Amino acid sequence: MSEELSHSIINAGTAPGAQPVFDLAKFWQEQLSLADNFDSDFKNHPLPLARIKKVMKTDQDVKMISAEAPILFAKGCEIFISELTRRAWIHAEENKRRTLQRSDIATAISKTDMCDFLIDIVPREEVCEFIS
């Protein structure tokens, strides 16, 4: 934001006799248009980077992590949660339910190849529930 502000000041009109005039109206105009175009992070709900870093470090082999790595992980996790949620929803719909149950997640996992790593996370009975 300070960049836009200094831009406003530098472009301020100059009254005859030297002192540049700070154009307040112009400044607010610019701020409003910035606010309109602002793709806020409010709807992205970034996951906390410090927490992600801590989770990464539970692996003893992981030593040094660059600054950008947790940021990429945050995005990856967002996509992961979104995708798993979506897939689980399909099963809730099939069963005409409006509430996502654990069994929906379990089913979604069992149907997603790259989610094999989760097979120990999900209690066995959740998956069996679906099969029976």
Next chain:
Amino acid sequence: MSDNERTGPAADDELSLPKATVQKLISEMMPGDIVCAKDTRDLLIDCCVEFIHLIASEANEICEKETKKTIAGEHVISALQTLGFEDYVEEVDEVYKEHKKQQKDRDKRSTRLENSGISEEELLRQQELLFEKSRLKFEAQNQ
């Protein structure tokens, strides 16, 4: 990045992600009338934590193979690719590119100020204008 040790999870095995944040992510994916049970959300969080372990471990291996000491963005992206999450790569790479761009702008801005050639008096004057603007805004709010 500030870690508030007192309110965060203490032990490694209690480590998870904030429930409210994950809840919002879930709600955004669903139409309004769909609800996610709390224990379902907790299961999703556990899955996500496991996802981090998986990718981090792979990224670490990729990093070591390149005899580097720090896990970089490239390693994370390679890990996603290797483990079957190729679909994620495009979006994650965008975030990476945006981050790199912001870093560059940040570096440029700090040297730009030093090299701007603006005299100290002029900088002080500009600062005063900024303060005045803040004051006006504050007074306007209080009316």
